[in-house]
Amino acid sequence: MIALATSACALGGPSVLDAHGASEKRVEGLWWLLFAISAVVLAVVLGLMTAAIIRRRRRGTDVDRSEPRWGEPFVVLAGVIIPVLILTAVFVVSVRDMNAIAGGDPQLTVQVIGHMWWWEARYPNGAITANEIHIPAGEPVRIEVTTADVIHSFWVPQLAPKIDMIPGKTNSIVLVADSPGRYRGQCAEFCGLQHAHMAFFVVADPPDVFQRWMAHQEAPAAAPTGSAADGLAVFLAQTCDGCHTIRGTPASAALAPDLTHLADRETIAAGTLRLTRGNLAHWIRDPQAVKPGVIMPPTQLTRSQLQSLVDYLMGLN
Numbered sequence: 001m002i003a004l005a006t007s008a009c010a011l012g013g014p015s016v017l018d019a020h021g022a023s024e025k026r027v028e029g030l031w032w033l034l035f036a037i038s039a040v041v042l043a044v045v046l047g048l049m050t051a052a053i054i055r056r057r058r059r060g061t062d063v064d065r066s067e068p069r070w071g072e073p074f075v076v077l078a079g080v081i082i083p084v085l086i087l088t089a090v091f092v093v094s095v096r097d098m099n100a101i102a103g104g105d106p107q108l109t110v111q112v113i114g115h116m117w118w119w120e121a122r123y124p125n126g127a128i129t130a131n132e133i134h135i136p137a138g139e140p141v142r143i144e145v146t147t148a149d150v151i152h153s154f155w156v157p158q159l160a161p162k163i164d165m166i167p168g169k170t171n172s173i174v175l176v177a178d179s180p181g182r183y184r185g186q187c188a189e190f191c192g193l194q195h196a197h198m199a200f201f202v203v204a205d206p207p208d209v210f211q212r213w214m215a216h217q218e219a220p221a222a223a224p225t226g227s228a229a230d231g232l233a234v235f236l237a238q239t240c241d242g243c244h245t246i247r248g249t250p251a252s253a254a255l256a257p258d259l260t261h262l263a264d265r266e267t268i269a270a271g272t273l274r275l276t277r278g279n280l281a282h283w284i285r286d287p288q289a290v291k292p293g294v295i296m297p298p299t300q301l302t303r304s305q306l307q308s309l310v311d312y313l314m315g316l317n
């Protein structure tokens, strides 16, 4: 009971039994089918065992050495024929569901690239973002996944089965979200020290909101003014632009998340922290304290440099 109570049963976490899309409804259906079959088999086996125990007790100590008449046919039926029938039926249903999940002809394809330990999303209009992947609700979207380094796995439990990200290979899966919402995703393949902190969100917007979002993400960052302009100078003078891109500025490196519209996101560090001024300053000052092993180095900025930098980044919407 303790094992059950403590084994990832947190209320409110994303669950495959809380399907919000057509593909995931098939997975959920399969889960319940397997659960029902297992429950029936368990009940039958327990029933037979109970019957055997009761018969043995009634008979007392005198041992019956006669062969049971239907022993051998029963072993063939329950040990071979019924399992073969069950496994065949489950196989047929699984293949049918897998084909249904892979099918469809999505209008939109989003490329998602796994990195240690964050997610890059590229849209057909040139927009690039990280860790928060917007899609239009009610429309199928093809997600093409690959990786920049080691194996990761893209998994949004409420929307679709997981799909592995393998070096040198592009896999794809179709995501459908029935209704607008924010669906948590998680890396599902061990990829190093911060694997557990490699989360992301799929945000399903009403289609017109999504179109506006995608157009806005493609635009370069607006020119900063006041303290934020000092922040941009800090960004370019320190090591930030060695890894990050902010479109519309000279910063164009692609090792780390594109920050052009950072302030539109609700979280930073792959879902680890909510995006607030305090969290952002903490993250910039000492990323290793938040995510030990992360590639981002600590910075030695003065108080006013850090303030300006945070002013600038929080204005990137």
Ligand code: CUA
Pocket: 114, 115, 117, 151, 152, 153, 187, 188, 189, 190, 191, 192, 194, 195, 196, 198
């Ligand atoms: Cu990426 Cu685990």
